[in-house]
Amino acid sequence: QFLNALMTYTAYAVDNARLFRGAREAAQKLQEVVEDQKLRLTLAQQQMLEFFATVEPHALLVYVEAPENDEGLDLMRFIRRSPQSPNPRVPIIACSPRRDLATVHAVLNAGGHEYVLFPASGDALLKKIIAARTSNRPFIEQPDYTGPDRRRRDDKAFAGPERRAG
Numbered sequence: 347q348f349l350n351a352l353m354t355y356t357a358y359a360v361d362n363a364r365l366f367r368g369a370r371e372a373a374q375k376l377q378e379v380v381e382d383q384k385l386r387l388t389l390a391q392q393q394m395l396e397f398f399a400t401v402e403p404h405a406l407l408v409y410v411e412a413p414e415n416d417e418g419l420d421l422m423r424f425i426r427r428s429p430q431s432p433n434p435r436v437p438i439i440a441c442s443p444r445r446d447l448a449t450v451h452a453v454l455n456a457g458g459h460e461y462v463l464f465p466a467s468g469d470a471l472l473k474k475i476i477a478a479r480t481s482n483r484p485f486i487e488q489p490d491y492t493g494p495d496r497r498r499r500d501d502k503a504f505a506g507p508e509r510r511a512g
Contacts, residue, residue: 390417391424398432405437405478408458413448419456426457426492434492435485437478441466457493 397403406425410418422438425431439460440453453461459478462471483495 390421391428391430394421394425395430395432402433403436405439405459405475407439407441407475410440410442410444410449410453412444413446413452416452419452422453422456422458437475437481438493439471439474439478441471454493454496455491457491459494
């Protein structure tokens with residue numbers, strides 16, 4: 347009975363060692379993917395910086411595919427928050443095929459002026475570009491958010507202590 351239990355524990359230990367080795371290999375592969383994503387983002391940021399060095403855009407169209415781990419959103423955050431950004435106040439219009447609230451909120455939280463659901467007509471896109479360019483909403487610069495004021499209307503009904511002036 348003792349030998350039987352010892353053999354069982356030994357088998358578990360061998361299986362656990364195999365699982366641990368597999369988990370370690372998976373973690374290394376995941377780390378490689380993360381590093382690859384960082385490199386790609388760095389290239390996108392570098393291209394954006396080169397673009398800004400030759401052209402001062404009146405507005406940017408940024409494609410957003412998902413509410414999390416999205417290069418478009420990362421680029422928007424870089425433009426808004428990075429000290430290297432040459433123009434953090436440039437109007438940004440996010441274009442996306444997604445209509446879910448998580449994506450819309452992610453775009454607004456990343457500092458987008460407008461959101462366009464694709465496919466969109468040229469007229470709809472032009473209206474959003476004009477709205478972003480002529481927006482008179484104040485520009486907010488706080489540690490957790492940089493971008494246009496997300497409020498679309500002045501709600502006098504809200505008079506709480508956290509109400510911002512303006």
